[in-house]
Amino acid sequence: MPSYYLKRDYKLLGFRKSNVKGKQYYALLEQKQNKKLVRVNFGSMMENYRDITGLNAYPHLIHGDKTRRKAYRSRHIGYLKDGYYSPSYFSYYYLWIMFYIVSVMVLY
Numbered sequence: 001m002p003s004y005y006l007k008r009d010y011k012l013l014g015f016r017k018s019n020v021k022g023k024q025y026y027a028l029l030e031q032k033q034n035k036k037l038v039r040v041n042f043g044s045m046m047e048n049y050r051d052i053t054g055l056n057a058y059p060h061l062i063h064g065d066k067t068r069r070k071a072y073r074s075r076h077i078g079y080l081k082d083g084y085y086s087p088s089y090f091s092y093y094y095l096w097i098m099f100y101i102v103s104v105m106v107l108y
Contacts, residue, residue, distance in 0.1 A: 004084040005029055005038065012085065015053040015094075018043075024061075025053055027090050042087040048095040072096050 010029040018026045024043030031038065047061045049069040073096055079088035 003040070004081055004086045005040070007083050007085055009033065010038070010085060013037075015055055017055060017057045024048075024058055024095075025055065025090075027085070029085060040085060040087055040090060042090040043095050048091075050097060051095055052097060053094050069096055069098070 010031055013028040013030050015025050015027055018024060018041050020026070020041045022045050023041040024045060026039040026041045029038045029040060030036070045058075045061070047063045047068075049062070049064060049066075049072070051058065051062055073092065076088055076092055076096075079086065080092060
């Protein structure tokens with residue numbers, strides 16, 4: 001069961017390469033009330049459709065196959081909740097999206 005973070009309570013600060021085995025990136029969220037930072041690891045080390053995190057740390061994992069993208073998105077739509085950040089949210093919208101429709105923030 002993935003963790004969910006209410007968007008109105010957290011601010012997305014950006015992305016970094018994850019040091020967790022089997023994960024590509026983490027999203028850094030800041031809790032608005034007390035400024036506590038939360039890391040949300042996402043993206044398995046298997047291939048993905050596109051990387052719009054701004055890091056593109058794993059270009060060899062991008063396959064660009066529209067059929068696989070459609071299959072992934074239909075399997076994982078059930079893990080998304082409106083108004084919440086989650087590992088599924090970040091994978092769905094930053095690694096498996098068709099177009100660049102979201103702003104990208106990279107931490108340095």
